[in-house]
Amino acid sequence: MNDDSSAEAATRKRLYWHSRRGMWELDLLLIPFLDQCYGDLEESDQAAFRSLIDEEDQDLFVWLMRREWPEDPARRRIVKLIIEHAETTDNDRYRNL
Numbered sequence: 230m231n232d233d234s235s236a237e238a239a240t241r242k243r244l245y246w247h248s249r250r251g252m253w254e255l256d257l258l259l260i261p262f263l264d265q266c267y268g269d270l271e272e273s274d275q276a277a278f279r280s281l282i283d284e285e286d287q288d289l290f291v292w293l294m295r296r297e298w299p300e301d302p303a304r305r306r307i308v309k310l311i312i313e314h315a316e317t318t319d320n321d322r323y324r325n326l
Contacts, residue, residue, distance in 0.1 A: 247282045258293050262311045277307035
């Protein structure tokens with residue numbers, strides 16, 4: 230394994246564990262999005278996702294449940310991408326996280 234692929238694997242592993250929030254509703258949105266979409270995102274959207282998962286669970290919950298939208302445009306965009314993915318994808322395999 231070269232350095233780039235091992236660094237990418239380490240980043241993906243860190244993102245996975247930071248996406249497991251312990252709040253079922255968030256896990257069902259973040260983990261499938263990470264698994265199915267993150268690799269295809271543009272670098273700016275990947276950066277927004279990495280930044281997003283550093284937020285507090287309460288903020289994530291409010292945003293991902295569409296009770297409020299983040300003020301930052303990049304953060305609002307990634308939240309909308311996550312919600313759109315959840316609404317258009319069957320994620321039954323993640324129900325037993």
